[in-house]
Structure formats: C-alpha cells, structure tokens
Amino acid sequence: DSGVTQTPKHLITATGQRVTLRCSPRSGDLSVYWYQQSLDQGLQFLIQYYNGEERAKGNILERFSAQQFPDLHSELNLSSLELGDSALYFCASSATGTENYGYTFGSGTRLTVV
Amino acid sequence: TQLLEQSPQFLSIQEGENLTVYCNSSSVFSSLQWYRQEPGEGPVLLVTVVTGGEVKKLKRLTFQFGDARKDSSLHITAAQPGDTGLYLCAGPHSGNTPLVFGKGTRLSVIA
Numbered sequence: 324d325s326g327v328t329q330t331p332k333h334l335i336t337a338t339g340q341r342v343t344l345r346c347s348p349r350s351g352d353l354s355v356y357w358y359q360q361s362l363d364q365g366l367q368f369l370i371q372y373y374n375g376e377e378r379a380k381g382n383i384l385e386r387f388s389a390q391q392f393p394d395l396h397s398e399l400n401l402s403s404l405e406l407g408d409s410a411l412y413f414c415a416s417s418a419t420g421t422e423n424y425g426y427t428f429g430s431g432t433r434l435t436v437v
Numbered sequence: 438t439q440l441l442e443q444s445p446q447f448l449s450i451q452e453g454e455n456l457t458v459y460c461n462s463s464s465v466f467s468s469l470q471w472y473r474q475e476p477g478e479g480p481v482l483l484v485t486v487v488t489g490g491e492v493k494k495l496k497r498l499t500f501q502f503g504d505a506r507k508d509s510s511l512h513i514t515a516a517q518p519g520d521t522g523l524y525l526c527a528g529p530h531s532g533n534t535p536l537v538f539g540k541g542t543r544l545s546v547i548a
Binding site: 427 | 472477535
C-alpha cells in the first residue's frame with residue numbers, strides 16, 4: 324500500500340457519459356498530480372494541485388476538470404467521454420511539489436469507454 | 438516528440454543475465470528518476486539521480502546519470518524473475534515543473 328488511494332479501481336461507461344475519479348494523497352502530502360497512461364502515449368501529465376490551488380496544467384482536455392478539496396483529496400471529472408479516453412488514470416502525491424524527491428503513485432483507475 | 442527516449446522498448450532475457458536500459462534526451466535535466474511499474478499497479482520510485490556523473494546502487498541495480506545530465510542508464514546484474522516489469526525514467530522538464538516520463542522499457546525475465 325503506497326498510501327495514495329484511488330477509487331474506483333475499474334470503471335466501465337458509455338460514450339457521452341461523465342465520470343468522477345477520486346484520489347486521497349499520502350498523509351502529509353500537499354501536492355496531487357493526475358496522469359493518464361495509454362499503451363501508445365505512455366504516462367501523460369494532466370494537472371497538478373498544491374494545497375487546494377491549481378499549480379500546473381499539462382495536456383488536459385477541456386472536457387476534463389479537476390479540483391482539490393480542503394482535506395486535500397482530489398477529484399478528476401471526465402465528461403462527454405469518447406472511446407479514446409479509455410486509459411489508466413493515475414494520481415500521485417508529493418510532500419512539497421518539489422519534483423526532485425519523486426512521487427508516490429496510487430494503483431490507478433482503469434477507465435473503459437464503450 | 439518524446440522528451441525522454443527509452444531503449445530498448447522491450448527486453449526479454451533469461452534469469453541470471455545482465456542487462457542495461459537507457460534513457461536519453463536532448464535536454465538537460467536537473468534530476469532524473471527511475472520507477473518500476475508492475476501490472477495493475479502504479480509506478481514505484483526506485484532512485485533519484487541529481488549530480489552529473491552520479492552512480493547509485495540499489496542491490497543488483499546500478500543507476501548512472503550522464504555527465505551532461507541529458508541521459509541515464511539502469512544496469513541490472515543477474516536478473517531475476519522478480520525484476521520483471523515496466524521501467525520508466527522521468528524528470529522535471531524545466532525548473533520545478535511536474536515530471537515528464539519516458540514510454541518505458543518492458544522487461545521480462547524468464548526463469
């Protein structure tokens with residue numbers, strides 16, 4: 324157990340639907356990162372939050388949004404889902420947002436859009 | 438264009454063999470990290486290298502950061518089936534930006 328909790332572990336939904344992925348960071352970590360992993364693209368950075376505020380944005384589609392709540396858990400919302408959104412979605416956390424010390428990843432949510 | 442290129446993409450070897458996988462970039466990185474990912478799990482941090490020319494050892498794994506801080510290698514001695522997994526290198530593209538990842542080397546060690 325890495326200390327980063329992601330739910331649900333698996334999600335199957337239809338095109339056009341909306342889903343919410345949830346992440347609880349490791350205790351004491353203020354930074355949360357969301358990544359998308361597909362076979363052809365590898366791990367792609369989506370968005371980072373630090374202590375409730377958006378800090379960095381990557382290749383996140385406009386149909387996707389995220390937030391970090393006062394208790395530091397984070398949610399990634401995916402809407403108007405397309406077949407191509409099927410992927411593994413990982414949440415990671417770090418203590419300070421200082422990248423040199425590495426991230427702790429959760430076990431991921433496998434999203435299948437049918 | 439992938440900022441971090443990893444090679445080889447796939448590697449299948451027999452137990453007891455030695456191997457080296459590579460992570461290369463045309464950009465300078467302040468640090469590089471190596472992760473191992475097993476099926477159904479998230480990546481797990483193995484090591485961070487910070488200084489050009491730095492060598493770090495973790496049991497049978499040896500990590501090296503290039504002198505110019507543009508590349509890194511991972512050498513495994515006497516590979517075991519438990520080493521099987523996806524090996525990813527990652528680093529902050531510039532300053533304190535979130536990590537960018539290579540696509541990884543998928544290693545299979547056959548008993």
